[in-house]
Amino acid sequence: MAEVVIVGAGPVGLMLACELRLAGVRALVLERRAEIGDAPKANGLGGQIVRVLDHRGLLERFAAESGYAGPVPGFPFGSVPLRLATLTDTALHVLLLPQPRLERLLDARARELGAEIRRGHEVVALRQDATGVTLEVLAPDGTRHTVPARYAVGCDGGHSTVRELAGVAFPGTTDTEVLRIGHFTGNVTTGFFDTPGAGPLRPGWNRTPRGRVLVTSLQPGVDIVGVREAAGPPRARGALTLEEFRASVRRVLGGESPPLGEPIWLSETVSQARLAERYRAGRVFLAGDAAHLFPAGGAALNVGMTDAVNLGWKLAAVLRGAPESLLDSYHSERHPVGERTLLQTRAQAALEHAEGENGAALRELLAELFAYEAPLRHLAGVLEGSDVRYDMPGSVPDHPLLGRFVPDFALTTPGEGPAGVAALMRPARAVLVDLTGEAGLREAAGPWEDRVTVVAARAPEPPARALLVRPDGHVAFAHSGPVDEAARSGLRAALAHWFGP
Ligand SMILES: Cc1cc2nc3c(=O)[nH]c(=O)nc-3n(C[C@H](O)[C@H](O)[C@H](O)COP(=O)(O)OP(=O)(O)OC[C@H]3O[C@@H](n4cnc5c(N)ncnc54)[C@H](O)[C@@H]3O)c2cc1C
Incomplete structure (x- = not known):
């Protein structure tokens, strides 16, 4: 029997499968689609x-x-340019990777770690009691069967069936605008921007009194x-046609549509700003788009995949004997992150x-403010998610790093030689990095060594x-103080709080 069933093999479900497998949990992924999708949704992670x-x-x-991995030199914050390259230590890093390629890489990694992924299997019903969850699944041959598990996680996207079956409300708002995106064979350098009747379009968003047109x-x-x-008014259901796309461009430009190549992919979406009321309903959890939808780009995968990383080790710990209450911290830590991301994307x-001159004035003034280092750094932290600080009950005394994502720094471990903190985190196990050169803290951690890796190291800074x-x-x-009884x-x-007594 699977210990955790993950519903949905999008980036979030696959990331969770990897995390659970690293912790040795039997993870089963059920995915409605028969194949990995090829819709060019996200262009990357940031x-x-x-x-x-x-x-x-x-x-x-x-x-x-x-295409690129590293610090991002700039970011269009609601079309206000942020010049992040002016910060010496740019907080915001990106990995440009089209979503289908990301899903393929995560799928391969999850399988390599031993996760079972059943494609063509749709979850249609769910019930839970004090000991487990039972999912009803529609198999590719049209038959129905049940799958039992200790816990289930809905990573099944914005229209989440799991969220609905678990009775979790998804309050928020729907945009009054529609966004249509098309990918076309062509090349922007060969006269693409000449638009009969509406003049040349510049790369990026072009505003008109009737809307905006992006060319990139x-x-x-x-x-x-x-x-x-x-x-x-809502369209009849079905895929967006090329003629509908062209008509939309013509309406906004008030002229002709630019000459478009052969369509590769056409999509139509209406943005939503929504946050699940609860991320946990008993033995059922929500992560990724199933838990939140953001009305502006760039944040969804960061927040969604980080949900998975927050939940994975907690499920593993509880399955191996840590107190059930640890799972409540998934909601208490991640729901505020969803709220914060809604704030910045709204x-x-x-x-x-x-719109109009008022809108232009607002953007211009904010661009002036964001030329100063302090507001720029603040916003970069908000976009990165590095302003997140979880409550860390049980740990006294306080320290500026407490609750924050660990900074990477160089260290040397006996036997292993030079490394960084990142290298210690490969197995997805907790690590005590002891740089004191004394035995006191390591001895205090002794009873937890089955759950926590203890590393004595040296570091220059x-x-x-x-x-x-x-x-x-x-x-x-x-x-940072002496190794005394208060520290121990x-x-x-x-x-004890995080890994059990
Ligand atoms: C045009 C576009 C551009 C975007 N650009 C970016 C970007 O640049 N950066 C960024 O971070 N985000 C971007 N996003 C958002 C990003 O694509 C989503 O946030 C991301 O796909 C969410 O991942 P997920 O795993 O939570 O859900 P999904 O990717 O939606 O995956 C959910 C999976 O669950 C499956 N499923 C659903 N119901 C069931 C069921 N009942 N049983 C079994 N399986 C089920 C679905 O088939 C699907 O495979 C963009 C989105 C769009 C549409």
Whole structure:
């Protein structure tokens, strides 16, 4: 029997499968679609998840298939340019990787770690009691069967069936504009922007009194055209046609559509800003788009895949004997992150939507403010998710790193030689990094050594003398003072709180 059933093999479900397998949990993924999707949704990942992938040793592997991996020089915050390259230590890192390629890489990794992924299997019903969850599944041959598990996680996207079956409300708002995006064979450098009747379009978003038109390209030979306008009456169901796409461009430009190549992919979406009321309903959890939808781009995969990393080790710990209450911290830690991301993406959407001269004035003034280092750094942290600080009950005394994502720094471990903190996080196990050169903290951690890796190390510029890092990279105990009884009991309290007595 699977210990955890994950519903949905999108990036979030597959990331969770990897995390659970690293912790030795029997994980089964049920996916409705028969094949990995080829819809070019996300163009990449940005934010803290890039550092998490580094912790898991996946960044190099994924970067080999990426157009670019590294610090991002700029970011259009609701079309206000942020010049992040002016910061000496740019907080925001990106990994440009089209979503279908990301899903293929994560699928291969999850299978390599031993996860079972059943494609063509749709979850249609769910019930739970005090001991487990039973999912009813529609198999590819049309038959129905049940799958029992100790826990289930809905990673089944914005229209989540699991969320609905678990009775979790999804309050929020739906945009009044529709976004249509088309990928076309072509090349922006060969006269693409000449638009009969409406004049030349510049790369990026072009505003008109009726909406906005985007022209850009992320790879040679493929043009991306986007068009935003007020949502009309709902269309009859079915795929967006090329003629509907062209008509939308014509309406917004008030002239002709630019000459488009052969359509590769056409999509129509209406943005939503929604947050699940609860991330946990008994033995059922929600992660990724099933838990949140953001009205502006760039944040969804960062937050969704980080949900998976937060939940994975907690499920594993509880399945191996840690108190059930540990699972409540998934909601208490991740729901506020969803709220914070809604805040910044709603602000981006508002800036984007602000029309006319008032809107232009607002954007211009904010661009002036974001030229200063402090507001720029603040916003970069919000976009990265590095302003997130979890409550760390049980750990005294306080320390500036407590609850934060661990900074990477160089250290030397006996036997292993030089390394960074990231290298210690590969197995997705908690690590006590002891830089004190004394035995006291290591002895205090002795009873937890079956659950926590203890590393005595040296570092030229350590940010603390000792750090207890949870498997998700967040610091659960940090100490810079002497190794006395207060330090030892603080460490023991943190270990007991997060990893059981
Ligand atoms: C045009 C576009 C551009 C985007 N660009 C970006 C970007 O640049 N950066 C970014 O971070 N995000 C971007 N996003 C958002 C990003 O694509 C989503 O946040 C991401 O796909 C969410 O991943 P997920 O795993 O939570 O859900 P999904 O990717 O939606 O995966 C859910 C899976 O669950 C399966 N499923 C659903 N119901 C069932 C069921 N009952 N039983 C079994 N399986 C089921 C589905 O088939 C699907 O495979 C973009 C989205 C769009 C549409």
